[in-house]
Amino acid sequence: MTPEELEAARDRLVPDVIASGLSVLFCGINPGLMSAATGHHFARPGNRFWPVLHRSGFTPRRLKPSEQDELLTYGLGITNVVARATARADELSDEEFREGGRLLAVKVAELKPRWLAVAGVTAYRTAFHDRTARIGPQERTIGDTRIWALPNPSGLNAHWTLETMAEEFARLRAAAQEESGVRQGARGAGR
Known part of the structure; x- marks a missing residue:
């Protein structure tokens, strides 16, 4: 992509990869210009x-971004806190994050994923007015949807290595699988 092509993508929207009843709905901060x-x-x-x-x-296996729709076959999806594309997340205002959090809560209440996984604890803190949030499961829920704050996977996030980030994502995966087993067991118990 040329710099001009990337700049032309500014403020574009990237369609969500979503469905009702997902196991985990991953949520990025906002689309970058390459994504847009x-x-x-x-x-x-x-x-x-x-x-x-x-x-x-x-x-x-490792999916390519162009294979993102395959996530739905694994009970996974992707959305963003803020829909519009920017070159950097710091181009977004706190007001945009708060409005994005409000709209995200509406989307989650409608789609009812088991987990909402926000990839970026700082974005989560601003969007959901929770300045003390840390990486990991949160006390807040949206209906029955639990929330997990994940590290931002951007290459600029040097605090987290590929391995430590994978360990945190694996903690979420284990929690989602455990909860899925509990829900399936509860459904089967009444038969």
């Missing part, structure tokens, strides 16, 4: 989302 230009989430080559998703056991 290609129409695929986490499309910048340095972004670690796709390798981490595979290393953590969510997918049996």
Whole structure:
């Protein structure tokens, strides 16, 4: 992509990869220009989302951004806190994050995923007015949907390595699988 093509993608929207009743709905901060230009989430080559998703056991192989719709076959989806594309997340205002959090809560209440996984604890803190949030499961829920704050998979997030990020994603995967087993057991118990 040329710099002009990337700049032309500014403010574009990237369609969600969603369905009702997902196991985990992953939520990015907002689309980057590469994602907006290609129409695929986490499309910048340095972004670690796709390798981490595979290393953590969510997918049996490393998917390419262009294969994002395959996530639905694994009970996974992708959305964003803020829909509009920017070159950097710091181009977004706190007001946009708060409005994005409000709209995200409506979307989650409608779709009812078991887990909402926000990839970026700072974005989660701003969007949901929770300044003390830490990486991991949150006390807040949206209806029956539990929330997990994940590290931002951007290559700029040097605090987390590929391996430590995969370990955190794997903790979420284990919790989602455990909860899925409990729900299936509860449904089967009444038969």
